[in-house]
Ligand SMILES: NC(=O)c1ccc[n+]([C@@H]2O[C@H](COP(=O)([O-])OP(=O)(O)OC[C@H]3O[C@@H](n4cnc5c(N)ncnc54)[C@H](O)[C@@H]3O)[C@@H](O)[C@H]2O)c1
Ligand SMILES: [Zn+2]
């Protein structure tokens with residue numbers, strides 16, 4: 206869920222808060238007129254309930270308008286709507302003629318409001334389901350100015366991957382197309398899993414998936430094609446991650462960052478640097494090569510103090 | 518070491534920072550002997566280039582002596598005297614192989630940031646924002662130079678710093694400005710901006726066979742300089758309507774080749790200027806394309822407009838109709854400096870040109886803040902400041 210969706214849910218919630226002010230004040234200040242409108246001017250109890258509903262409506266509005274992220278609070282409105290609908294249902298069953306018609310009309314109105322409340326509340330719910338907990342596909346592509354067989358061979362040796370995949374610490378070849386991968390996740394937590402090559406077509410395609418460990422089920426594929434005009438090799442990567450709940454999986458997908466596409470694209474850019482120039486290019490503002498992966502945030506473009514990193 | 522640091526809009530300070538170290542095996546460390554302030558630095562100084570960070574070391578025009586090399590550097594050794602081109606290039610990507618060094622595909626570790634603003638990323642540049650790599654610059658005692666076998670040019674004779682320093686940027690930039698303008702014998706060339714870049718564009722245009730060069734600016738001391746170079750000065754404040762004045766000066770045709778050596782901070786005393794300034798201030802438009810508009814509108818039918826003045830983002834009121842209907846060619850580039858180092862050094866050696874003509878001020882590194890002020894405000898007839906760390 207994007208920031209934009211998040212803001213929209215909150216905007217909706219606030220609009221409901223404002224509407225609620227009107228719905229709350231009317232039964233308190235014009236009880237007679239409103240009870241006539243609702244077709245319940247024949248009952249003292251109904252008039253009291255109407256006033257109580259007004260007070261409740263105001264409480265919801267104060268909550269919604271006072272909160273910085275009001276969308277989840279809309280659930281309190283949904284509960285109130287249920288009470289109102291129940292009361293109206295009772296009122297309708299007790300009445301006949303034009304009063305009954307009015308009660309039913311008002312019921313329809315309240316049902317519409319309920320629908321709006323439920324919709325907004327659901328938007329608010331979705332906002333709390335973290336992006337990285339959802340399954341997804343990440344795709345990235347780059348052109349490498351090297352012959353296809355060379356590019357394929359480098360990738361085929363999975364032990365090379367940590368040179369350019371920023372989240373990997375090591376990959377160990379276990380033979381028979383199996384390998385052991387290790388990454389450091391957020392908060393320094395180590396994640397490990399085993400992967401297996403599931404397809405391997407020389408100079409064309411390599412596909413793998415995680416078989417054991419915390420992210421079993423995740424898979425990746427890389428395809429190699431000749432770039433037109435002798436410009437080397439076009440490399441296309443697709444990663445599929447299928448989180449199945451659990452902290453470790455969430456932590457892994459968080460490895461890929463807020464913007465997994467960008468992350469994989471940056472990995473591919475480093476792959477290109479390694480293939481074309483022999484190593485990952487470092488700048489002082491962005492000193493996160495393979496051996497200097499200390500910070501993901503930019504520092505000032507100033508030399509680093511001794512021992513600060515670099516290729517050694 | 519001491520280094521010139523960007524400390525926010527309108528503020529540079531010379532501060533103590535750590536000495537640079539080798540980070541990549543192709544790096545060299547250079548002890549800077551001469552470095553200069555560029556019109557491009559003014560865009561940073563004035564806060565128009567995004568993604569600067571407080572403390573960033575500035576400077577992309579520098580030369581000096583190699584003091585340390587990484588294990589994969591084979592053609593340079595400590596003691597070599599070098600001029601360093603401002604774009605950082607890897608030498609092995611498709612762009613570098615095609616001599617398009619300023620769009621090297623490997624030298625910007627922050628390519629992802631640049632892509633967001635520009636679509637694709639250009640090369641990294643020393644001291645020129647994080648979007649262009651986050652590399653510390655050369656207005657300092659020492660600088661790290663990546664891909665040391667590819668980038669710097671060795672100066673093996675005793676030409677003084679002053680004569681070769683500008684190979685790092687403005688001489689090749691003026692040259693490429695003229696080259697992109699597609700100058701043919703007998704052409705009339707108009708150059709907007711009589712700053713150092715404009716001056717090198719004028720000199721290059723004559724070397725390429727231009728019959729006449731018209732130089733547009735408003736500072737009398739700069740117009741006098743270009744007049745001495747053989748150009749016809751045009752004071753845009755006096756002329757009021759530059760395209761009209763140019764039409765007059767060219768028998769109604771307009772200049773064959775137009776060169777924008779001003780860029781995104783163009784100044785002008787018309788309502789359009791107020792419009793662009795206001796939009797720029799409110800970030801509705803990042804650049805003030807006044808000169809670009811004028812160059813396109815002035816250019817002769819079928820002529821060429823060449824842009825070396827720096828732009829950062831988006832422009833408004835772009836005269837696309839004029840460009841399309843009148844068959845105008847528009848080209849631009851950050852200079853592919855490495856391509857021109859050897860031939861232009863040869864021209865300096867032959868005596869075709871002595872680039873030191875642009876220098877107006879020498880200062881010590883500690884005086885850099887004053888240098889920025891003088892150069893920005895065009896005071897004390899400031900034309901080009903050279904700093905000596
Ligand atoms: N493309 C490149 O590789 C490259 C390299 C170096 C510099 N540059 C750019 O070249 C430009 C000039 O650099 P410089 O060092 O000569 O800077 P400068 O500030 O010394 O010169 C700019 C000149 O433009 C003049 N000017 C402003 N508004 C004008 C207008 N409306 N019409 C005519 N002239 C106008 C100013 O009076 C000034 O003399 C800058 O934008 C700089 O960033 C580009
Ligand atoms: Zn410059």
Ligand SMILES: [Zn+2]
Nearest residue numbers: 607610613621
């Ligand atoms: Zn390159």
